[in-house]
Amino acid sequence: MIEIDHVSFQYSGAEKENLQDFTLQISKGECVVLTGESGCGKTCVTRLINTLIPHFYEGELKGKISIDGVDTTTIQPHDLSDKIGSVFQNPRSQFFSLDTDSEIVFGMENKGIPYQTMLQRYQQTIQELHIEKLQNRNLFDLSGGQKQK
Ligand SMILES: Nc1ncnc2c1ncn2[C@@H]1O[C@H](COP(=O)(O)OP(=O)(O)OP(=O)(O)O)[C@@H](O)[C@H]1O
Numbered sequence: 001m002i003e004i005d006h007v008s009f010q011y012s013g014a015e016k017e018n019l020q021d022f023t024l025q026i027s028k029g030e031c032v033v034l035t036g037e038s039g040c041g042k043t044c045v046t047r048l049i050n051t052l053i054p055h056f057y058e059g060e061l062k063g064k065i066s067i068d069g070v071d072t073t074t075i076q077p078h079d080l081s082d083k084i085g086s087v088f089q090n091p092r093s094q095f096f097s098l099d100t101d102s103e104i105v106f107g108m109e110n111k112g113i114p115y116q117t118m119l120q121r122y123q124q125t126i127q128e129l130h131i132e133k134l135q136n137r138n139l140f141d142l143s144g145g146q147k148q149k
């Protein structure tokens, strides 16, 4: 459960609050689409959820954000990395590797997951997402849509 409870946030140096008295609850299994005009604060909300606010972006935060009952001000972003992930609009700006396989296992390698478990999860991911054709490919040889997949 993601709970954002009467949250306001003002980036350091901003003249007024960039998000005002925002409340949202997202339950397990829910898919929520956040829409609104440019600059209204959608990315700000995603930063509250992935905890880059307040741990990376400085500013004044009011209200409370919790993920599965844990107050996000009390933990670091990497503590939540099993639960919270962000997918960028432009895939090229989030690749760390040169090939698809390295990219798929990148998160697991960083968490020090044992090799056999990693292999198993890699296969499972390929099957669930039906991306067999994208195995062992150079990222620069993929189409825009294939990169997003
Ligand atoms: N790092 C920052 N420092 C100061 N102000 C910021 C920063 N990032 C965003 N803002 C301001 O916060 C407000 C909300 O921005 P946000 O990026 O959340 O909008 P958005 O809804 O995601 O817009 P878009 O649809 O254009 O992506 C805007 O007024 C923006 O100028």
Ligand SMILES: [Mg+2]
Pocket (backbone or CB within 6 Å): 042, 043, 044
């Ligand atoms: Mg945005």
